[in-house]
Amino acid sequence: MRPVSETAIQGRLAFDNPWWREGRDYRPEFTRRRSYFEPFFKLAAERSVRRAVILMGPRRVGKTVMLQQMVAELIAGGADPKTILYASLDTPVYLDLRLEDFVRLFREVHGHPVRRRLFVLFDEVQYFAGWEIHLKSLVDSYPSIRFVASGSAAAALRMKTRESGSGRFTDFTLPPLSFAEYLRFIGREEELIRKADPGEIVTFATTDIEALNAEFVNYLNYGGYPESVLIPEVRRDAPRYIGGDIIDKVMLRDLPTLYGIADVRELYRLFTTLAHNTSSEVSVQGLAQASGVAKNTLRKYLEYLDAAFLIIRLTRIADTGRRFRRELSFKVHLTNPSLYAALFGSVTADHEAMGRLAETATVAQWQNPHGYMAPIRYARWKHGEVDIVYNHVREQSPLWATEVKWSDRAFHRPNEELAGLVVFCKANPSLLRPPFVTTRTQAGDQTVDGIVVRYVPTSLHCYAIGRTLVFEGPR
DSSP states (O other): OOOOOHHHHHHHHHHHOTHHHHGGGOOOSOOOOOTTHHHHHHHHHOOSSOOEEEEEOOTTSSHHHHHHHHHHHHHHTTOOGGGEEEEETTOGGGTTOOHHHHHHHHHHHHTOOTTOOEEEEEESGGGSTTHHHHHHHHHHHOTTEEEEEEESOHHHHHHHHHHHOTTTEEEEEOOSOOHHHHHHHTTOHHHHEEEOOTTSSSSEEESOHHHHHHHHHHHHHHTTSHHHHHOHHHHHTHHHHHIIIIIHHIIIIIHHHHHOOSOHHHHHHHHHHHHHTTTEEEEHHHHHHHHOOOHHHHHHHHHHHHHTTSEEEEEEEOTTSOBOSSOOEEEEEESSTHHHHHHHOOOOTTOTTHHHHHHHHHHHTTEETTTEEOSEEEEEETTEEEEEEEEOTTTOOEEEEEEOOSSSHHHHOHHHHOHHHHHHHHHOTTOSSOOEEEESSOOEEEEETTEEEEEEEHHHHHHHHHIIIIIIOOO
């Protein structure tokens, strides 16, 4: 049998790059942009630093679409369409190629001279063995080419970029949709959110808390992924879509393929247990005793699940704000609360898991493209706990604290519900602002045992975090 010819490969490249034919008339299939597009494009199009940009993130959050939109933006900005190459490396016809071959074929097809300024975009790069070594070599060998690579099997991408790409790769992480993005995608942001008046204590307010909470529950069930938000057929069967196309592919294909995991059921069982107990404190010792899995194996599994963007682990600190010398316990949150509904079915506003999912959603809003998670921790000591503590990066001192609730009990009975938060605030008088306590519907300030507490509905608080980080940048 004859091997795949270069002519056939060039034909496939031409098919995958329709702008070579359409020229400046090219339009991507999906024009709705993620809110991260502008910072990504600015980074990816910047030529002053000789680095490849590695676009990472969970499955189905829009990485391929973002690359196609990048192409359209480059062309709109004056780039010659024939100076841009896109290659999806999971295409079977490319299996016998090296990354260097794509550059060679690209230059041969269009007759590009060596110093021509080009863009080369590799999608799903992690399935090419040794991709990090070859990509680093390409960056060094072709200073006139801007390389961008993306991939969903983030466990491989994150570890490989750190091991082999020092000084040549810049990571950019595309997280699931924030609640602010979700409201913008469905066209209800202006209807449900308003800028707070000068006399109000918060930046944003809602015009209808019940309607906002209803959308928040929808967001928990399917709102983390653009397709499930925008395509009715996907949304109607979101659990199967998210479970089959995201969780199963990561658990049953990506991680076993990349790391040779023999007992996939063991890993899947661990993830299911963690998902069911999202926002709970766990320890490797406790998980080992409960599951019968060796502690070293569990540590590897946790690293894989974390790197594959399925879970977020938060470090524990004491009531004084200091980290423990030995980190025996930690909190585990799902990266995207929609994963819970995919595994266990959709939730309602009164579902027993809503408290855990509200906390998980709040933590998830802090994901960002440069470092993935903000420096948030949780505090737990013998007689109390605080759900989220934002730490000063260098000094490791608390800057502010948040207690997440999906009820109004803390607003009506603060002395009973907020004893731990009050203790923490008194132990850390350097906090920069009053602590937040999220509720289901109530807002306002109260003084609890000498501590000013700021109440805000959970849905509005999640919106404000995403709006500030994504649309307006960190403050």
